[in-house]
Amino acid sequence: MxxxxxxxxxxxxxxxxxxxxxxxxxxxxxxxxxxxxxxRTFDERHGEAEELLREMDQELCAAPSGFRNAMSxxxxxxxxxxxxxxxxxxxxxxxxxxxxxxxQGSPHGIYSSQNQHSQTHLQSQRSLLLQGTESLNNAxxxxxxxxxxxxxxxxxxxxxxxxxxxxxxxxxRTRDRLVNTGENLSRSxxxxxxxxxxxMTNKLLLAVIILMELAILGAVIYxxxxx
Numbered sequence: 507m508x509x510x511x512x513x514x515x516x517x518x519x520x521x522x523x524x525x526x527x528x529x530x531x532x533x534x535x536x537x538x539x540x541x542x543x544x545x546r547t548f549d550e551r552h553g554e555a556e557e558l559l560r561e562m563d564q565e566l567c568a569a570p571s572g573f574r575n576a577m578s579x580x581x582x583x584x585x586x587x588x589x590x591x592x593x594x595x596x597x598x599x600x601x602x603x604x605x606x607x608x609x610q611g612s613p614h615g616i617y618s619s620q621n622q623h624s625q626t627h628l629q630s631q632r633s634l635l636l637q638g639t640e641s642l643n644n645a646x647x648x649x650x651x652x653x654x655x656x657x658x659x660x661x662x663x664x665x666x667x668x669x670x671x672x673x674x675x676x677x678x679r680t681r682d683r684l685v686n687t688g689e690n691l692s693r694s695x696x697x698x699x700x701x702x703x704x705x706m707t708n709k710l711l712l713a714v715i716i717l718m719e720l721a722i723l724g725a726v727i728y729x730x731x732x733x
Contacts, residue, residue, distance in 0.1 A: 512565040512577055518635060519558045519584060523591075526551050530594040548595055555588055 526548065533544040559581060566577050 512562055512569060512573075514635060514639065515558050515562045515565065516580065518632065519555060519562070522551055522555045522558065523584070523587065526555065526588075526591050530591065530597075533595065545595075552588070552592065559584055559588070 529544055529548045529551070533541050533548070536544060562577075562581055562584075566574060566581065569577055
């Protein structure tokens with residue numbers, strides 16, 4: 507978590523440093539109240555940058571050992587660049603040093619004259635950044651949940667499709683069996699009809715034979731006893 511907090515502070519510092527970089531050149535081209543305004547702005551931003559570096563230094567102590575070398579190198583480079591910007595700002599106005607000593611009797615000159623305001627502004631920026639980070643985290647979690655639900659839904663849909671495919675195959679096999687059963691029943695009906703016809707034919711033949719035998723028997727009796 508310390509390395510993540512360090513990166514957040516580093517992003518805030520980069521934003522401040524980019525703003526500070528523009529002020530010396532602008533101050534060199536301005537005079538009077540405009541230059542004083544730029545000096546005050548530089549003072550505020552410089553104080554905020556120093557506060558950020560101090561907080562980054564505190565996070566460095568709590569960071570995992572594997573990250574400390576890179577983080578320490580970043581801090582040294584940032585302090586060097588910040589000192590160079592301070593010298594550039596002094597070079598834009600020969601009276602800049604005396605002006606810094608005259609503000610509120612501060613031992614650090616103009617760069618610490620509005621430290622209270624700088625800290626308040628810094629805290630406000632940090633709060634906004636943390637709120638933005640929290641919103642991004644919430645959005646990321648919401649997207650992750652949606653993605654997980656979509657994946658689960660897709661998985662369930664795939665299983666349903668596979669199950670429907672299996673049921674379709676079962677229905678096709680059942681239909682084929684019913685067709686075969688219907689064909690078998692048709693053949694059975696034909697066989698039964700043929701058997702029924704043969705049975706009737708046999709009965710008729712048997713009846714004719716019986717009648718013929720009775721006729722012959724009657725004729726024999728008549729010829730033997732009545733002639």
